[in-house]
Amino acid sequence: MADPEKAVLVEGNDADTEDMEDEEDEQTYNNKNSSKAAQLLKDPDMLAALQGKLHALVLPPAVKRRIKALKKLQLDCTKIEAKFYEEVHALECKYFQQYIPYYEKRQAIVNAVHEPNDDECEWPSDDEKADELTEEIKNKLQLGQGEKGDNTTSEVSGIPEFWLTIFKNVDLLANMVQEHDEPILKHLNDISIKFSKENPMGFTLEFHFSPNDHFSNEVLTKEYEMKCVPDEADPFSFEGPEIFRCKGCTIEWKKGKNVTVKTIKKKQKHKSRGSVRTVTKTVQNDSFFNFFSPPPVPEDPDAEVEEETQDILTTDFEIGHYIREHIVPRAVLYFTGEALDDDDYDEEEEGEEAEDEEEDDDDEDDYKYKSPQKKGAQQNPSECKQQ
Numbered sequence: 001m002a003d004p005e006k007a008v009l010v011e012g013n014d015a016d017t018e019d020m021e022d023e024e025d026e027q028t029y030n031n032k033n034s035s036k037a038a039q040l041l042k043d044p045d046m047l048a049a050l051q052g053k054l055h056a057l058v059l060p061p062a063v064k065r066r067i068k069a070l071k072k073l074q075l076d077c078t079k080i081e082a083k084f085y086e087e088v089h090a091l092e093c094k095y096f097q098q099y100i101p102y103y104e105k106r107q108a109i110v111n112a113v114h115e116p117n118d119d120e121c122e123w124p125s126d127d128e129k130a131d132e133l134t135e136e137i138k139n140k141l142q143l144g145q146g147e148k149g150d151n152t153t154s155e156v157s158g159i160p161e162f163w164l165t166i167f168k169n170v171d172l173l174a175n176m177v178q179e180h181d182e183p184i185l186k187h188l189n190d191i192s193i194k195f196s197k198e199n200p201m202g203f204t205l206e207f208h209f210s211p212n213d214h215f216s217n218e219v220l221t222k223e224y225e226m227k228c229v230p231d232e233a234d235p236f237s238f239e240g241p242e243i244f245r246c247k248g249c250t251i252e253w254k255k256g257k258n259v260t261v262k263t264i265k266k267k268q269k270h271k272s273r274g275s276v277r278t279v280t281k282t283v284q285n286d287s288f289f290n291f292f293s294p295p296p297v298p299e300d301p302d303a304e305v306e307e308e309t310q311d312i313l314t315t316d317f318e319i320g321h322y323i324r325e326h327i328v329p330r331a332v333l334y335f336t337g338e339a340l341d342d343d344d345y346d347e348e349e350e351g352e353e354a355e356d357e358e359e360d361d362d363d364e365d366d367y368k369y370k371s372p373q374k375k376g377a378q379q380n381p382s383e384c385k386q387q
Contacts, residue, residue, distance in 0.1 A: 078230050078238050085228045085240050086201075093195055099329070106331065107190040111210075112158035159335075163188040166334045167288075172322055176288045180259045185288065187212040191328055201226035201241055205323055214257040220292055223247045224320050243317045248292035260287045291319065 059067070108114035164185040167173040177185065187210045196202035207220040225245040230238040251260075262285040269276050284290070294316050295309045305313070326339070333339035 075230075075235055078235055081240075082228050082230060082238065089201060089228070089241065096193075096195070103190075103192065103328070107208075110159045110162045111189050161186055162331075162335055163191065166327060166331060169334055169337055169340060170322075170327070172319060173288075173327075176291065176319075178259070178286050178288065181288045184209075184212060184214050184259070191323065191331075193324055193328055196223070196225075201228050203324060205320060214254060214259070216252040216254065217249075220251060220289075221249045222292060222294075222320060224317070243321065245297045246294050246313070246316055246320060248294050251289060251292060259285060260289050260293070261285050291316070 105114065109116055164177075164182060167177050167185060188207060189210055190208040192206045192208065194204045194206060196204065202223065202225045204221055204223045207222075209215075209218060209220070223246060224243050225247075226241050226243050228241045230236075251258075261282050264281050264283055266279050266281060267276055268279055295312055297305065297313065327334060330339050
């Protein structure tokens with residue numbers, strides 16, 4: 001017969017074990033919550049928000065009332081700031097007109113419409129800079145030699161592959177250009193900018209092509225819509241003009257020449273009969289020309305945008321901004337590679353200072369464009385140029 005005292009003791013042990021397990025579960029739960037709380041407190045934005053709320057809670061009612069008055073004043077200042085950017089934009093558009101004749105002459109020289117005279121070619125640093133050109137560019141500019149190296153030359157029209165070379169020199173664009181894109185981009189004659197009248201803060205990039213075997217369009221366009229109005233829901237996040245939507249164009253591809261799609265074949269086996277058939281599918285192909293077919297952005301500002309779409313649009317805005325702000329105004333320097341010197345120097349920096357500078361550069365880039373439905377990436381006023 002079993003000893004009742006031992007039986008009670010065993011039951012007591014079981015109860016104690018359950019209590020201990022509950023305590024351990026509670027401790028684990030508390031540890032996890034403490035860990036999450038610690039992580040949140042490490043976030044500067046979260047910490048600042050919490051501190052602000054705690055500070056507001058302990059303020060006397062009269063002080064809270066005065067702070068509301070200060071915020072209303074701040075909102076009025078934000079509206080003035082928006083007006084300032086609008087006037088700056090109008091001034092930049094005015095001066096942009098003065099650049100157009102120079103851009104047109106550049107296009108004429110590149111495409112052999114105009115041959116510059118001696119005065120137009122006078123540039124004191126030509127001899128110094130000649131040795132700095134890359135071998136690839138030297139080969140393209142070389143007029144050619146006879147079989148015996150007798151300096152016999154053959155004529156070359158304009159500047160061959162001017163824009164394609166720029167695209168390949170700039171990492172942001174080179175990553176987009178595929179091998180099958182290059183024969184088409186050799187026909188790219190010019191990139192120009194136009195400002196929208198309907199959308200005063202918007203602009204359109206125009207890519208001009210000579211006749212080619214791939215599509216019939218003479219011009220491919222990419223339109224960017226911008227706004228310079230504080231968000232009603234979060235007016236104090238306003239930091240200047242921002243890109244918020246873009247629209248491409250329809251490319252009239254010739255039969256069998258569309259490089260943005262590819263055909264793949266898949267074998268399918270019938271479940272019951274076991275027979276096999278080959279199915280042909282058309283899927284998207286990596287290509288620079290996908291740039292002209294961006295994903296649509298919902299008209300409703302509160303609509304959700306998928307993360308993948310968001311990433312594509314963010315990159316798209318960065319590319320459009322970079323072409324407008326840097327490539328078009330300084331095309332020849334990107335062709336020779338001189339405009340890339342500063343970037344190359346930054347990559348050679350070492351140590352903590354270099355890391356800090358890299359972070360600063362990333363922050364600066366964030367201000368050049370803004371993703372839709374995403375705060376904190378507005379364009380910097382100093383970067384809002386229209387050349």
